[in-house]
Amino acid sequence: MGKPTGFLEFERLAEGYAPVAERLKHYQEFVVHLDDAGAKVQGARCMDCGIPFCNSGCPVNNNIPDFNDAVYRGNWRAASAILHSTNNFPELTGRICPAPCEAACTLGINAAPVGIKSLERAIIDKAGENGWVLPQPAARLTGKTVAVVGSGPAGLAAAQQLARVGHQVTVFEKNDQVGGLLRYGIPDFKLDKRLIDWRMAQLQEEGVKFLTRTLIGTVLPPGIANDAVRVIAPQRVLREFDAVILAGGAETPRDLPAPGRELEGVHFALEFLIPQNREVGGGKKNPISARGKHVVVIGGGDTGSDCVGTANRHGAASVTQFELMPRPPAEEDKPLTWPYWPSKLRTSSSHDEGCARDWSVATKEFIGEKGKLKALKCVRLDWQGGKMTEVPGSAFEVRADLVFLAMGFTQPIAAVLDGFGVVKDARGNASATTDGRGCYATNVAKVFAAGDMRRGQSLVVWAIREGRQCARAVDEFLMGTSTLPR
Ligand SMILES: Cc1cc2nc3c(=O)[nH]c(=O)nc-3n(C[C@H](O)[C@H](O)[C@H](O)COP(=O)(O)OP(=O)(O)OC[C@H]3O[C@@H](n4cnc5c(N)ncnc54)[C@H](O)[C@@H]3O)c2cc1C
Ligand code: SF4
Known part of the structure; x- marks a missing residue:
């Protein structure tokens, strides 16, 4: 715990916004970040609770008290390592997560909660600026191949985790650029797309292969974004890969x-x-x-x-x-x-x-x-x-x-799931559990599902969680055991 009396001494410092008249002239991000001194104050407010409710409120279970403490002490590099240990893409969640961790913060019971999201963003921005976010290629390759259908946050998190334990991962994306709704959906004024490119470069150096403009399956309903110039049949994907993750999102609008x-x-x-x-x-x-x-x-x-x-x-x-x-x-x-x-x-x-x-x-x-x-x-x-x-x-x-x-969006594109013969739940999502033996596995041998395609329309942070957990399930399926975190 950084400063035992910090929560009594300091008020929450919110991130600011550029003035409305100014920001309406462009599509760039306009949040004014906490400076180092502000971030230190924010970190000092954390009480390092015996039961850190923030940690269970966060879908990726970020180790929040520890990075709050590291920021308070100015150990930014350690803070970045702590943050990355549970979250592949804090540059996304630090910007566009609604922050359920803050709703769960104990300090929020009778005061303003710790500004956890602003610290997350401060940490990853500093890590990026200082070149601390380096590729982590696997020491050895396993010779196993995994196809990931869809390049949103679920597919990308799964791909990164699997590449880091030595599997050869290919991500198929029907649109012309990688990112799913991060790229084509969420506006640039909320999320600068250069961040996706920056992270993709890391994934590529870790061995992930991206095949854009490539649709897995056959006919899509009209109105669904599709830049594909190639169509690959699900049966071919099943033949050529040792495991398949369906992370195609929930694209059917209500x-x-x-x-x-x-x-x-x-x-x-x-x-x-x-x-x-x-x-x-x-x-x-x-x-x-x-x-x-x-x-x-x-x-x-x-x-x-x-x-x-x-x-x-x-x-x-x-x-x-x-x-x-x-x-x-x-x-x-x-x-x-x-x-x-x-x-x-x-x-x-x-x-x-x-x-x-x-x-x-x-x-x-x-x-x-x-x-x-x-x-x-x-x-x-x-x-x-x-x-x-x-x-x-x-x-x-x-x-x-x-x-x-x-x-909202009612369900994934049924044709994609039907192409693989995947059983759907009552809401039309890919049917797969998230806990226990066989989690994230669908009814079709070696086919797994994660993100909005499995849970229905949700949030980026849940997509990252599912991608990470699904990667572990796939690794266990391929290798019999896994060192990946859940
Ligand atoms: C406008 C908008 C704003 C949002 N804002 C927020 C926000 O501020 N904060 C937040 O947390 N969440 C937000 N969300 C929700 C969030 O974007 C989604 O929950 C998240 O992106 C889901 O991730 P995913 O990886 O499961 O799927 P997606 O991001 O939907 O990615 C799926 C990808 O799969 C591709 N694909 C599908 N089928 C195939 C196929 N057969 N072959 C090849 N490729 C295929 C699609 O083209 C797509 O690129 C927003 C959603 C929308 C629509
Ligand atoms: S719940 Fe709030 S005060 Fe307690 S450890 Fe988490 S961030 Fe700190």
Whole structure:
């Protein structure tokens, strides 16, 4: 424990943001990091609890008290080693994780929790700047081959772990660049894509081979991002590799089949966000422009918030966000929720940039004129005991030139799982357990599944956890035993 009285002496120091007017002019990251002195203060606040709830609140079980202590003492290199011992990609989680560790922090019961995420980011940024993040190639190769389908955080974490114990890993990605939703989904203003390239270089030096524009399987439903110029049949992958990990994400978007859905101007969120990422990355211009338009985003999660931030950067005339669920409380009920993830109103940096938010609203109809969206017909909802009813006489219209449907993703692309003959669970995800013998293994011999493709739409940190744990399961399957951590 760095400073025994630190939690009594110091307040939480939050990371800052560049001013709204300034950051709306570009797509770069705009978080102002803690400096070394600020990070030291933050580290000093950690109480090194007998039972560190932060550690179990974190899906990758980061050893948080130890890196807090190392930062307090200025042992940045040790802090980086501690952080990397549980997390392959802290540069991602230090930026875009909602930080369930902080919700679990004991100090949060009666004060502001330790700023764990800001320390994570400070540690990895310093490690990167100082060249401490070096490739860790395996001392010996095993001669075993593993195919990873999908290059999101689950596939990448699994690939890195397996390469480090000597397996020859090939990652297949249907899109033109590696990264999954990190690359094409999450906007650049939340995550600088150069970080993915930087980490990929490390994986390549550790022996991981990437085959982009390569689709495993056959036909994809329309509307799913696909740059593939090669299609490889699942049977061939099964023949040529000793094990296969399916980490293809959950790409089926939830639709809103209300009258007028076919009107010009109604889009799934990723139809807007993916081309924007491509444009920012130097590709073609986004065919959807929100400039001067009245934009309505339907859905209140991360994806919806990213549409808000992107529409404002386009120069939208107005941005409104509707959520079906009721407005959550401003503050959590700590005694009831701690150390779990609480329900409370969350306002993202994109909301702060300009957005009218409304809750308990259902969209009944898309209204158009000459085939183009003009307005939405909505109704207010009353929620009682978890059930919703429409409030009589509450129908209203709102002007809308563009609507983005950001209501989540229902399941992986079924054709990919069907191509391998993998049994699906009730929600359409690859069926595989996460604990005990045979964990992460599907019903098909030597085929494993991890990340959103197994657990359904989730978070980057859960994808990293599943990729790591799945890698251990695959290593055990190939070698009979494994030294990889779970
Ligand atoms: C807009 C948006 C914003 C988000 N923001 C956040 C956030 O701020 N914080 C957070 O923690 N999480 C966020 N998430 C969720 C997070 O991105 C996902 O949970 C995470 O990326 C899942 O990782 P994954 O590796 O399982 O799958 P993905 O990242 O979806 O990657 C799967 C990859 O597999 C490829 N693939 C699929 N099938 C095939 C095939 N047959 N052949 C070859 N390649 C294939 C796909 O092209 C894709 O690149 C966000 C999601 C979205 C959509
Ligand atoms: S729960 Fe909070 S105070 Fe306790 S060890 Fe973890 S970060 Fe430190």
